Amino acid sequence: MMNGSGAMRRSKLANRISTLAITGLALITAAATVAIAAPEPLELLRQSILSRATVDFSGVRTVVVFSEGRKVLGVEQKIHYAAPGKLRIVFLSPASEQGKLCLTSGEDYWEYTPATGEAVHTLLPPPERVIAGRLEELDDLARRMHLQYAGTESVAGRNAHVVKIYTAEGVPVKKAWLDGRNSVELKTQRFDSRSNVKSSVYFTSISFDPIFTPGLFEFEPPAGVKVIESQRPSERVTLDEAQKRAGFRAVVPDYLPPGFSFRSDQVAVIEVGGRPTIWLSFSNGVETFSLFQRRGSGGSQPIEHDRSVTWEDGAFCFTLMGALSDPEARRVQASIKP
Amino acid sequence: MTCEEVRAELVECWGSTEQLTTAATEHLAICENCRYEARILRGTSVMLHSLPSESAPEGFTAGVLQQIAREQAQRGWTARLGQWFVPANQTSWTRAAAVGAAIALAVAGGSMWAGRGSLPEGTQQYAGSASGTIAVSTPAATEAELDELLRRHQALQMTQPLADDPGVNLVVYTTK
Numbered sequence: 001m002m003n004g005s006g007a008m009r010r011s012k013l014a015n016r017i018s019t020l021a022i023t024g025l026a027l028i029t030a031a032a033t034v035a036i037a038a039p040e041p042l043e044l045l046r047q048s049i050l051s052r053a054t055v056d057f058s059g060v061r062t063v064v065v066f067s068e069g070r071k072v073l074g075v076e077q078k079i080h081y082a083a084p085g086k087l088r089i090v091f092l093s094p095a096s097e098q099g100k101l102c103l104t105s106g107e108d109y110w111e112y113t114p115a116t117g118e119a120v121h122t123l124l125p126p127p128e129r130v131i132a133g134r135l136e137e138l139d140d141l142a143r144r145m146h147l148q149y150a151g152t153e154s155v156a157g158r159n160a161h162v163v164k165i166y167t168a169e170g171v172p173v174k175k176a177w178l179d180g181r182n183s184v185e186l187k188t189q190r191f192d193s194r195s196n197v198k199s200s201v202y203f204t205s206i207s208f209d210p211i212f213t214p215g216l217f218e219f220e221p222p223a224g225v226k227v228i229e230s231q232r233p234s235e236r237v238t239l240d241e242a243q244k245r246a247g248f249r250a251v252v253p254d255y256l257p258p259g260f261s262f263r264s265d266q267v268a269v270i271e272v273g274g275r276p277t278i279w280l281s282f283s284n285g286v287e288t289f290s291l292f293q294r295r296g297s298g299g300s301q302p303i304e305h306d307r308s309v310t311w312e313d314g315a316f317c318f319t320l321m322g323a324l325s326d327p328e329a330r331r332v333q334a335s336i337k338p
Numbered sequence: 339m340t341c342e343e344v345r346a347e348l349v350e351c352w353g354s355t356e357q358l359t360t361a362a363t364e365h366l367a368i369c370e371n372c373r374y375e376a377r378i379l380r381g382t383s384v385m386l387h388s389l390p391s392e393s394a395p396e397g398f399t400a401g402v403l404q405q406i407a408r409e410q411a412q413r414g415w416t417a418r419l420g421q422w423f424v425p426a427n428q429t430s431w432t433r434a435a436a437v438g439a440a441i442a443l444a445v446a447g448g449s450m451w452a453g454r455g456s457l458p459e460g461t462q463q464y465a466g467s468a469s470g471t472i473a474v475s476t477p478a479a480t481e482a483e484l485d486e487l488l489r490r491h492q493a494l495q496m497t498q499p500l501a502d503d504p505g506v507n508l509v510v511y512t513t514k
Contacts (some may be wrong), residue, residue: 045499045500049499063505063506063509063510065509065510073509075509077505079505087503087504087505089503089504089505097509100508102503102504102505102508104504109493109504111504111508120489122489122493124493124496125497130496130497133497133499134497134498134499134500135499137498137499138499138500141499141500165500174500176500188502190502198510199502199506199509199510201502201506228485230486230489230490230493231486231489231490233493234490270490272479272483272486272487273479273480273483279490281494283498285498285499285500286498286500286501287495287498287501288491288494288495288498288501290487290490290491290494292487296478297478301478302478303478303479303484305481305484305488306484306488306511306512307488307510307511308484308487308488310478310479310484311478312478317478317479319478319479319484319487321487321488321491322491322495323510323511
């Protein structure tokens with residue numbers, strides 16, 4: 001009887017131990033599943049930046065631009081990328097854009113527009129330095145913005161992690177679809193401060209095993225094409241230093257759109273029309289806008305040019321430039337008080 | 339979701355599947371007719387965007403101005419001009435002075451027009467003076483200066499941690 005009771009107790013104990021073990025295993029498995037299913041968004045973005053140093057690809061993508069939530073232009077582009085930093089983009093459609101070319105090869109950047117017969121050459125920082133700088137600034141961005149992992153979706157037939165980037169106030173700034181295997185951006189959407197999509201870029205086909213023909217990343221302006229040489233990258237200094245060099249005080253806007261901040265250690269002094277010009281830049285990590293300030297020339301007619309507005313106020317001439325929506329640009333402009 | 343509802347959404351975004359609701363996207367995956375509709379709309383949109391912008395035929399503006407002038411002449415040009423400058427309840431000498439001033443301005447404007455080529459490029463001319471021409475409104479910057487600022491700005495934009503590549507910027511910065 002005693003033996004029977006002891007055996008029963010042992011059996012109960014064994015049952016409890018096995019139940020605990022199974023529960024523990026289940027919990028560990030669940031935790032591991034969650035960890036796999038929900039990657040860290042900051043790490044995904046970091047891997048995405050690093051992919052620019054390691055992953056080659058060729059593909060076709062669509063770029064759609066919206067204004068106040070309505071589509072205004074759709075462009076199809078053929079894109080080749082050889083890490084780290086060689087890029088060739090050819091515009092396929094619409095007909096008005098056909099043949100346009102963007103090409104970076106190391107530190108040289110070319111933009112060629114057959115319709116105007118012009119090729120613009122710009123010198124860029126070395127691609128390795130750009131990638132290192134982006135990684136450095138990503139940590140700063142993660143402190144200011146809210147990053148969210150939003151599961152997986154399929155883009156161009158590939159599995160992609162979705163990461164959303166919001167301002168601290170909860171305004172969406174960017175949504176990125178990153179390839180599940182190599183973190184290359186397969187699709188991105190950018191938003192304005194009213195949460196409308198501003199632009200959407202997505203691959204319709206992509207190959208990570210591309211074959212590049214020799215000379216694909218080289219550009220020789222065709223005969224008769226006007227070559228415009230752009231200025232070298234500008235030295236960035238502190239605001240105080242820039243004001244000393246320019247000989248006047250800079251005016252900083254009172255209003256910045258959500259998520260944007262003034263880079264007071266990234267100010268430049270350049271020359272525009274023979275006049276020293278203070279160049280302030282404002283960034284939310286995804287995009288920037290610039291404010292150029294120089295002494296006025298007596299010109300009184302404001303100019304709107306592509307994504308900029310230029311006007312004179314008091315003794316100064318200002319140019320506000322960037323991919324801001326019209327209401328945002330107007331609000332920033334109104335807050336610039338010399 | 340019905341085909342009609344999906345097509346209403348497609349029309350809103352010119353066939354772009356980017357802006358569709360999830361339900362509409364799911365419907366497209368199983369409905370060949372609606373996919374065809376989306377393709378047609380996208381094609382139409384691309385065609386519309388590729389059309390050159392229309393401008394008025396040569397001489398159109400001059401023709402309209404001449405027509406206005408003829409109509410004004412039929413109603414008495416001095417009376418109309420005087421009324422434009424000075425309300426009808428003013429004395430006749432005030433009206434005469436106003437018309438004289440207008441004629442003086444027109445003469446000065448004519449001499450300004452004749453000397454147009456002598457002003458710097460980009461300077462706009464609105465009024466004359468005794469000494470010849472004066473510029474009353476000039477642009478705050480030249481196009482070449484703004485192009486150069488744009489290139490500098492775009493080079494900076496490319497260094498942002500989560501920025502798009504230059505191919506995207508080229509589209510975004512030339513669209514407004």
